[in-house]
Every structure is written in C-alpha cells, then in structure tokens.
Amino acid sequence: MSEQTAVVFDLDGTLIDSVPDIAASVNTMLTGYGLAPLDRDTVQSFVGNGTAFLFSRVCDVRDVPEAERDQAYKTFMDTYVDAHDLTTIYGGVTDALDRLKAAGCVLGLCTNKPTAPMKSVLAQLGLAHYFDAMIAGDSLEKRKPDPLPLDTTFTMLGRTRQFYVGDSEVDAETAQNAQIDFVFFTGGYHKTTVAQVPKRWSFDHWSELPDLILG
Numbered sequence: 001m002s003e004q005t006a007v008v009f010d011l012d013g014t015l016i017d018s019v020p021d022i023a024a025s026v027n028t029m030l031t032g033y034g035l036a037p038l039d040r041d042t043v044q045s046f047v048g049n050g051t052a053f054l055f056s057r058v059c060d061v062r063d064v065p066e067a068e069r070d071q072a073y074k075t076f077m078d079t080y081v082d083a084h085d086l087t088t089i090y091g092g093v094t095d096a097l098d099r100l101k102a103a104g105c106v107l108g109l110c111t112n113k114p115t116a117p118m119k120s121v122l123a124q125l126g127l128a129h130y131f132d133a134m135i136a137g138d139s140l141e142k143r144k145p146d147p148l149p150l151d152t153t154f155t156m157l158g159r160t161r162q163f164y165v166g167d168s169e170v171d172a173e174t175a176q177n178a179q180i181d182f183v184f185f186t187g188g189y190h191k192t193t194v195a196q197v198p199k200r201w202s203f204d205h206w207s208e209l210p211d212l213i214l215g
Helices: 019-032 040-045 051-062 066-080 093-102 115-125 148-157 169-178 206-214
Strands: 005-009 106-110 133-135 161-166 181-185 201-203
Touching (some): 019 066, 051 066, 093 106, 133 148, 161 169, 169 181, 201 206
Parallel strands (some): 106 133
C-alpha cells in the first residue's frame, strides 16, 4: 500500500519553525523606517496565507505609508530570502521522512512561501532531497487555500493514496477544497483549537506520523 502513497507537506509551522527568522526580517524592515518592532506571536498570527498577506498585515499594524510599501516590501524580501539562521526543524521530522521514504512513499511540498526563500531554507537545513515535487506560493497563479497548488503537487507525484500534512486552518481548508485527507500537526501555527480544525488524524510529535500513514 505504501508504494501507492503520496504524502505532501506544508513547510512553515509544519516541518520547520521559521517564525523567528520571519519576525527578524519583518523587524529589520520596520526599524529601518523608524517603526517599533513586532513580537513573535503577532508575526506568527500573520503566517499562513502567503508573504504578501503577511507583509500587508505588518504594514497595517505599524501604519507604513502606502507610498512607501513597495520599497518596504523589497527591503523585507532582501532580508527574508536568505533568513534561516534562526529557523529549526521540528524534532523527529527527518526520522519521519526517512521512514516514509524507506517504506516506498513519495513525498512532496506545497507551501505559500515564495520559491526563493523556500529553496534557500531547504538547502540550509538539508531537507530538499526528500521531495519529489515542490510547489511554492508563487509557482502558480493561485495559492492555498485554493486547491490548485495541492492538486498540482499530487499530480506531479502520481500516486493514488494521498495525504496532506499541515499545521494550520489554511492547510485544512486547502485539503478540504482538494478533497484530500488532512493530517494535522498540532505543534505549529494554528490559531483555533485542535478540535476545531477538520482533519482525518492529528499528531503532536513527528514520531507518530509514519504509523498513521503506514498503518
């Protein structure tokens, strides 16, 4: 059965805790404009719907003038594209990915993170080799929660038994829209309670995931 299984993962808040670097990039931009920095929890609350959404919320909260936002975005991205010194892999992730690959599963990545920072952080953390297909937030004309990115990732993988693993309400909605079984990592960036997130299964630690998938 595992030879027919494709597992696709979200990135931020699912495989990696990247908010410290995202917040550092945000605050580098804000302090450059003489504005007060934001704390981790505030920045984390903006993660999930893509970089443009996050940046817009940051600008709204700190009243960045509309006329300066284009340049401010470039300043933010210049830092964010290689921001990975503070990012960590969640405990047990690599062991879980190794077990799934060894069992014959194919693995993919579907994230709203833009391609450049996605590739940069995967290379830095040594995760890129696990994935046979990757779709980023700017790969297609639509991003999550639209089903197109997830559907495209699974089409690239070409297996019939399909699971999407994520940490947020956006991920759960994406899976629903694509009619894919959702597996919910509870240790990420979700905003509501675990019970409120629609899912097939949930897990608290990555050591639990392979047994859920492989049965």
